Amino acid sequence: MTGTFGRSLALGTALAAAATLVLAHGDVAPQAVDTTGLPEVGEDWLTENPYRADKVGEDVWLRAIEIGASGYNQNCARCHGLEAVSGGLAPDLRYLEAEEYGDEWYAERFRDGYTQNGITKMPAFGELLGQEAAWAIRTYVEARPDEGALDDYTDELKGLRDQIAGYATDASGADQDALVARLSEIAAEVETGSGAPVADSVAYRAAYLIDGTPEGYKAAEEALTIGLSAAH
Template structure:
């Protein structure tokens, strides 16, 4: 009986906290895309490229890691290891065909039957940030 009363008190405490904290509790954190400072990266022009110009670039990988953690990890998981909500990005194909698939999703997002599964980031974060994130993801690649 004592254990049952303890559970009721604990539940009441959690419910009270939820009422007090209310809208300040966010399950996925701030989902507003976070700006990415790409000023340290070489300019790549305005036209969208089909292959990653920053592949293996140490500074791009650093910027991509930060950008990924701020904008992608909440769905795709820390270090690109998915918890099941979104695809595990460690398995993205390397090379030109992987670059093309990645950039298509990055630019246009993914939606099915009117439901948005991934928002488009191309116009929000830009091409340089996208390729920096891709450079970071290449360092996490693993075969199935």
């Protein structure tokens, strides 16, 4: 992955976090979601998430997560919670199973909304946002790490971040393979609440961003800094 794309991913993560803080409260109108870069899925609503990595590959999966984070922060966080961590007002979507039956429940609620005793508990987003946005948000939510999943690795990740920061200015002494291998090992231990096989953790992001260039190390450092700050 190029350094430019790496920096854009890290910046997108930072902007998404900032947007969450701004938009997580108050009753606002649904906001359109730019799904540029995602494969079109047609007009008929699917019953299974089409943007999982085993279907579309790692790059599209990460793009779906990036778009889904923006869409979630603008339209869902005010009820379902920051980083998809519910405060009890609405279901905690991190624990909606990453299986077809979980997808069916999600698609129906997203498309049609939910009304109880004549009161709209959730508006219908299907016509307003479309199917690509719906599945991107689903991809983002189901890839959230489980509660406390990184706690055992926080200190080590901070140390790796500080090490990587030095390589952002001079990468000549970096052992790229060893860094990526260790970050990948940590990422493999991070479980999702949904049962999805891969969590979009800061360890996973950092490993993906490192490409041997100073720009790649800078992007990985930023991803770790932002992610570790958000986790505590």
